[in-house]
Amino acid sequence: MRKTLTKSEVDALKKVGFIGADRAAKALSQIVGETIGVDVPSAGIIPLPELPGRVGGKEELVVGIYLPIRGDVKGSTLILFPQKSALMLADLFMKKEMGTAKNLDKRNKSALEEIGNILSGYCLAALSDFLGMELLEYVPDLTYDMGGAVMEHILVKFGHEVEQVFMLKIEFNIRKIRLPVYFFLLFSIEEAGIISKAIKARAGG
Amino acid sequence: MQDEIEVDVAEMEVANAPTRLISLGIGSCIVITLYDPALRIGALAHTMLPDSTKCSQSNNPFKYADLAVVEMIKRLEGMGCRKQDLEANLIGRANMFPHIPTLGVKETGEEDCMAVKKKLREEGIELTGEAIGGNSGRSVEFDTSTGTVTIKKIKI
Numbered sequence: 001m002r003k004t005l006t007k008s009e010v011d012a013l014k015k016v017g018f019i020g021a022d023r024a025a026k027a028l029s030q031i032v033g034e035t036i037g038v039d040v041p042s043a044g045i046i047p048l049p050e051l052p053g054r055v056g057g058k059e060e061l062v063v064g065i066y067l068p069i070r071g072d073v074k075g076s077t078l079i080l081f082p083q084k085s086a087l088m089l090a091d092l093f094m095k096k097e098m099g100t101a102k103n104l105d106k107r108n109k110s111a112l113e114e115i116g117n118i119l120s121g122y123c124l125a126a127l128s129d130f131l132g133m134e135l136l137e138y139v140p141d142l143t144y145d146m147g148g149a150v151m152e153h154i155l156v157k158f159g160h161e162v163e164q165v166f167m168l169k170i171e172f173n174i175r176k177i178r179l180p181v182y183f184f185l186l187f188s189i190e191e192a193g194i195i196s197k198a199i200k201a202r203a204g205g
Numbered sequence: 206m207q208d209e210i211e212v213d214v215a216e217m218e219v220a221n222a223p224t225r226l227i228s229l230g231i232g233s234c235i236v237i238t239l240y241d242p243a244l245r246i247g248a249l250a251h252t253m254l255p256d257s258t259k260c261s262q263s264n265n266p267f268k269y270a271d272l273a274v275v276e277m278i279k280r281l282e283g284m285g286c287r288k289q290d291l292e293a294n295l296i297g298r299a300n301m302f303p304h305i306p307t308l309g310v311k312e313t314g315e316e317d318c319m320a321v322k323k324k325l326r327e328e329g330i331e332l333t334g335e336a337i338g339g340n341s342g343r344s345v346e347f348d349t350s351t352g353t354v355t356i357k358k359i360k361i
Contacts, residue, residue, distance in 0.1 A: 049213075049214065049215070052213070052214060052230065057229075058229035058230030058344075059229050059230050059344055059357075059359075061359060064301065064302075066301075066302045066305055068305060139304070139305075141302040141303070141304040141305045143301045143302055143340070145232075145301060145341055145342040145359060146229070146230035146232075146342035146343075146344070146359055147230060148229050148230015148231070148232070148342065149230045149231060149232030149233075149299065149301055149341075149342025149343070150230075150232060150301055150342070151230075151232075152214065152230065152231060152232035152233055152234050152301075152342075153232045153233050153300075153301040153302060155214055155234070155253060156232070156233040156234060156253050156254065157233070159253050159254070159268070
């Protein structure tokens with residue numbers, strides 16, 4: 001079973017990620033009443049040991065939303081908002097001036113959960129369509145803590161059965177401010193093999 | 206001599222005073238410190254899993270807390286430390302996503318660390334401190350000048 005994806009397979013996933021993120025951005029735009037642009041500047045396979053330092057400093061605050069997936073394959077996604085992205089998106093959602101929130105309180109957390117739901121919903125739907133597989137979301141959990149600690153959770157949970165994860169970097173563009181959000185696909189080797197086959201079939205190898 | 210050495214996941218470092226050994230943003234990993242107060246030599250291991258007997262084998266003993274302890278003792282004894290003088294601390298094993306149910310064995314930080322605590326007892330090493338479990342990330346600074354372990358959390 002191949003453990004890595006080819007360039008064309010990564011490109012295919014990048015496009016799928018863009019479709020999902022774009023639809024999510026449109027939905028969010030409608031909710032907040034502002035134009036939200038989206039870009040997917042990078043996508044690729046990350047070796048698991050590199051995860052903790054990958055999305056900023058290990059002690060930097062992030063919001064992590066962990067979402068189990070069931071259906072034709074079993075796995076999970078992790079959406080990671082660096083602190084600035086989390087606070088500004090929460091402000092936007094709450095119809096406040098971006099830069100207002102300095103910390104994540106209960107209401108901002110709820111807003112981020114909503115945003116996370118929308119993003120994961122559209123991205124998983126796009127992936128589902130592309131793969132021709134049923135991917136169902138289960139109840140997510142949100143944490144607001146050190147980025148290193150959130151990434152460690154992935155490492156420890158998957159460390160003995162997975163060597164790498166798929167990472168998508170999404171950038172929301174609101175009034176010329178770029179807010180990065182990271183989307184990770186996490187599957188055990190067996191499940192990854194099933195997905196890999198489906199990607200190959202659709203990406204044309 | 207370095208002021209500070211960062212110890213990443215599945216790594217271990219040994220240092221003399223006054224070097225500080227640090228691990229940042231620890232979540233579910235388990236950090237073990239061992240200290241010889243007489244020689245002022247310390248070791249810090251940043252392990253991923255508590256019990257090697259429950260997992261498929263790896264070449265790296267520092268992935269597992271119970272195996273890491275054995276290796277750390279070897280290294281420290283090689284530097285002249287006496288096992289019975291060593292003091293241990295355990296930090297980590299937090300669950301960052303407590304609301305996601307885990308199928309099968311109930312995972313709490315305290316229960317999980319039984320294997321490594323047992324190993325320390327078997328080796329005759331005193332566990333002088335622990336900060337395990339909970340749902341928050343931690344950073345650890347281990348000062349080999351004094352043996353002090355300082356833990357930082359971000360309070361939300």
